[in-house]
Amino acid sequence: MNPIYIDKNEILKCYKPIDKHTHKGIQGHALLIGGSYGKIGAACLSSKAALKTGCGLVTAFIPKCGYEILQISIPEVMVLTDVQEKFISNITFDIVPQAIGIGPGVGQEQATQITFHEFLKTTKVPLVIDADALNILSQNKSWLSLLKPKTIITPHPKELERLIGKWDSEAEKFEKTIAFSKKYQLIIVMKGAPTHIIDGDAVYENTTGNAALATAGSGDVLTGMITSLLAQSYEPINAAILGVYLHGLTADIALPETGYQSFIASDIIDNIGRAYLSITA
Numbered sequence: 069m070n071p072i073y074i075d076k077n078e079i080l081k082c083y084k085p086i087d088k089h090t091h092k093g094i095q096g097h098a099l100l101i102g103g104s105y106g107k108i109g110a111a112c113l114s115s116k117a118a119l120k121t122g123c124g125l126v127t128a129f130i131p132k133c134g135y136e137i138l139q140i141s142i143p144e145v146m147v148l149t150d151v152q153e154k155f156i157s158n159i160t161f162d163i164v165p166q167a168i169g170i171g172p173g174v175g176q177e178q179a180t181q182i183t184f185h186e187f188l189k190t191t192k193v194p195l196v197i198d199a200d201a202l203n204i205l206s207q208n209k210s211w212l213s214l215l216k217p218k219t220i221i222t223p224h225p226k227e228l229e230r231l232i233g234k235w236d237s238e239a240e241k242f243e244k245t246i247a248f249s250k251k252y253q254l255i256i257v258m259k260g261a262p263t264h265i266i267d268g269d270a271v272y273e274n275t276t277g278n279a280a281l282a283t284a285g286s287g288d289v290l291t292g293m294i295t296s297l298l299a300q301s302y303e304p305i306n307a308a309i310l311g312v313y314l315h316g317l318t319a320d321i322a323l324p325e326t327g328y329q330s331f332i333a334s335d336i337i338d339n340i341g342r343a344y345l346s347i348t349a
């Protein structure tokens with residue numbers, strides 16, 4: 069396996085500067101579906117990260133109990149609520165997003181599983197699938213065939229194992245992940261240290277990031293960032309590459325100030341601007 073390293077050179081091939089005549093209506097609308105009682109923070113983090121990564125509009129779809137939490141913590145994000153108080157049971161919306169991220173904090177209630185199945189059957193919008201949405205897929209593997217080609221999935225090692233089964237070596241992990249990517253035509257963001265992106269036989273290895281990212285919610289933030297880039301019309305593979313690179317870069321930039329221990333997922337969001345600036349510096 070000869071990975072393509074995701075470094076500044078590689079990023080400059082796909083990075084799209086902002087057009088000075090753009091406006092929020094054409095800068096992309098991202099929909100983030102997530103959260104459940106006790107995990108509304110995951111929806112807050114992913115939707116705020118989406119806005120801070122540059123899309124024009126962000127809507128969060130959450131259970132009712134998260135309404136005030138989300139509106140107060142991030143007033144720039146619009147909110148749609150499910151009929152249920154504590155978990156998502158019926159995904160419906162009247163907006164037209166260019167990308168949807170689903171899964172952070174969503175839980176695995178039976179009703180959430182059923183509405184996720186319906187959602188997969190009907191949606192045509194480019195998707196990022198993470199966290200509990202991946203765990204639901206692991207329990208219902210026949211639903212994987214509903215995923216459109218180039219859907220992005222973002223498993224951490226345990227979520228990957230639930231999807232593809234155990235491996236005995238790093239080589240076998242890559243073999244199985246590449247086979248899975250080919251079988252379902254998926255872009256797989258294999259989160260870790262470092263993170264790899266698998267797109268069929270193409271393997272990319274990220275060069276940014278450090279152990280400060282080993283903190284609750286850092287994956288939820290990544291989901292928002294990649295969904296935002298998809299909504300801004302990046303090709304799925306480029307949204308994954310740029311998202312993973314910027315996400316890691318925030319931790320490299322923040323480290324001298326925060327150290328490893330005190331860095332939290334909100335620090336990723338706070339440093340997205342500096343990460344963007346360093347691409348063009």
Ligand SMILES: NC(=O)C1=CN([C@@H]2O[C@H](COP(=O)(O)OP(=O)(O)OC[C@H]3O[C@@H](n4cnc5c(N)ncnc54)[C@H](OP(=O)(O)O)[C@@H]3O)[C@@H](O)[C@H]2O)[C@@H](O)CC1
Pocket residue numbers: 106107108109110111171172173174175199200224225226227259260284285286287288
């Ligand atoms: N503020 C909020 O609202 C937050 C909400 N969140 C939401 O919570 C939900 C559950 O997500 P989750 O990832 O915590 O649980 P789960 O899938 O059981 O995985 C945990 C196990 O996986 C493993 N593992 C993980 N990383 C690994 C690594 N790099 N390398 C190796 N192993 C690794 C490790 O397993 P072990 O090694 O212990 O066997 C670990 O115990 C989900 O919806 C998420 O979005 C969270 O984002 C937190 C903030």
Ligand SMILES: Nc1ncnc2c1ncn2[C@@H]1O[C@H](COP(=O)(O)OP(=O)(O)O)[C@@H](O)[C@H]1O
Pocket residue numbers: 199224259260261262263277278279280281282283284285286287288289290
């Ligand atoms: N030691 C590390 N070095 C670099 N990146 C890391 C390290 N530990 C975790 N990360 C990154 O942090 C993120 C963790 O995602 P995830 O486990 O889904 O977190 P959460 O579910 O809490 O949001 C991934 O992007 C992963 O690559």
Ligand SMILES: [Mg+2]
Pocket residue numbers: 198199224287288
């Ligand atoms: Mg996660």
